[in-house]
Amino acid sequence: MTAPEPATAAPPETVQPETVLNERGLSRQLSSVQQTMMALGGAIGTGMFLLVGLAVQIAGPAIIVSYVIVAGISLLMGRALTDLSVAHPTAGAFGVYADLYLSPLAGYAVRVSYWAMEVIATGGQLVAASIYMHFWFPSVPAPVWIASFAAVLLFANSRAVGRLGAVESWLVMIKLVAIAAFIAIALVFVFGAAGRPAIGLHNLTAGGFAPFGAAGIGLGCCFVLYSFIGIEIVGVTSGEAADPARTIPKAVRRLVFGLSALYLVTVTLLAAVVPWQQLGVAKSPFVTALTSLGIPAAAGVMNFVVLSAALSSANANLYLISRTLFSLARAGYAPRALGDVNARNTPVKALLASGGWLSAAAVVAAVWPDTAYEKLVAVSLFGALFVWLTIFVTHIAFRRPRRPIGSYVGAASIVAILVGTRWVPGLGATLLAGAVWLALVVLGYFGSGRRLKQRSSIAA
DSSP: OOOOOOOOOOOTTSOOOHHHHTTBTBOOOBOHHHHHHHHHHHHSSHHHHTTHHHHHHHHGGGHHHHHHHHHHHHHHHHHHHHHHHHHSOOTTHHHHHHHHHTOHHHHHHHHHHHHHHHHHHHHHHHHHHHHHHHTTOTTSOHHHHHHHHHHHHHHHHTSOHHHHHHHHHHHHHHHHHHHHHHHHHHHHHHHOOTTOOOOTTHHHHTTOSSTTHHHHHHHHHHHHHHHHTTTTHHHHHGGGBSSHHHHHHHHHHHHHHHHHHHHHHHHHHHHHHSOGGGOOSSSOHHHHHHHHTTOHHHHHHHHHHHHHHHHHHHHHHHHHHHHHHHHHHHTTSSOGGGGOOOTTSOOHHHHHHHHGGGHHHHHHHHHSTTTHHHHHHHHHHHHHHHHHHHHHHHHHHHTTTSOOHHHHHHHHHHHHHHHHGGGSTTOTHHHHHHHHHHHHHHHHHHTSHHHHHHHHHHHO
16 A cells, blocks of 8 residues: 655645635634644544444454554545645635535535534434433433533633633543553453452453454444544644644644554453443443442543543534534535634634534434434434545545545445445444435535525626
């Protein structure tokens, strides 16, 4: 496999396309560290702390191999997005790039799909948060927690982006410290220390390392990829990066390699300390693991951590959806007022318009209390896969007539995972929801104000 060509930075004096210039007005306050933390905040959430319980039911301990495969796909996507973001740093990111190098319809479709996907995914994070709160307050209905957390996060996102980046950095640090603590505790039990007998790696092979074979590993990638969704936020933060040509490549490298290593070590130890058959989504697998090790107090602490992880991801997602809707408004695909920024250079109108849709998560949790999280994951997964596929295809067009082999491989892998969702329990609605959604997107594009304006201009 040949690596994609080095990204070409666009110097400050370079004249950018009108599509990029339309998105001026946001503050460039995010440092490389804050960009990385924002992306980690979006990625390290329920995909790791809750969804792994479903993933391991598909592949068994061999889910570790699924993580290796998806880590490779993520690296390819990160390189492609870096190439594009350094050339055109803008909040619209891959939506703007698709508009420039594929077609206006593609640009519209990926931005609207990403916005909808992140709204649904944010709802899923809030549903997960309500599951975690059930650990302490079993009698309080889930919709109460969802509404409360949504209000707090909307307020946090209305602040200046520099302050939001700082808050998110601290929330991510809580997650990283907790994961490090879990790794330390798990290592003590797996290899033995301080007089404790070693559990060993027996649980990784009991019943077979890959009880469902290669098919299980492949299908496991469908769930695992959801754990990596969020790293594309680096492209979105390029619109508010202090020095895009320098910070974006650094942020992507830190993110993809760090996240991959973190997932692989943590999931391996998780599968080692508790039999994979005992994992699920009734509560966090990490809480299950610590409880099984006889550390109930640590389980309570870990439940607080996974709660903060879900809220951190929801917080980062709200940043994403507000900037995506802002980009759509500036491009003429949404009401013009949604492209306004306040005195802090924050698109509050786009934030509030997006946040209003989170009420749907409370409805889903009320109607399907036992399967709300899985339903939201199944629907939002299509949007995530569609966005990654579009990034790869856009990069191929961007590098034409060269052949970025990595992006061809990445695109083929995403298509395979998308098709594979048809056979994954819990994800049966992904393809159907995707087909219906794309049909609605096409209708929305041809009925959008910008499209009508273009027709009028041509007629004149």
